[in-house]
Amino acid sequence: MANTTENATQSLAFAKWKVRYEKNWCTNQQLCMVVELEQITEEEYKELTKLEYPSVQ
Structure with a gap:
């Protein structure tokens, strides 16, 4: 069964x-x-890109 507590904070x-x-x-x-549009958090950006926000390398 999936860990739902992790998804609850996303x-x-x-x-x-x-x-995408x-x-x-x-x-x-x-x-x-x-x-910037507050659709995802800075922490989620880092999770996706493996870069510190606002790095766009």
């Missing part, structure tokens, strides 16, 4: 952006904009 849009990033449908720069 933003509602995190799963959507995770899929993994499929290379969005860039680090676009994810920075998503953070």
Whole structure:
């Protein structure tokens, strides 16, 4: 069974952006904009990109 406590702390849009990033449908720069729009958190940005926010390398 999946660990639901981890998902409970994630933003509602995190799963959507995770899929998009993994499929290379969005860039680090676009994810920075998503953070600015408060769709995902800075911590989630780091989890996806392995970079400190706001790095767009």
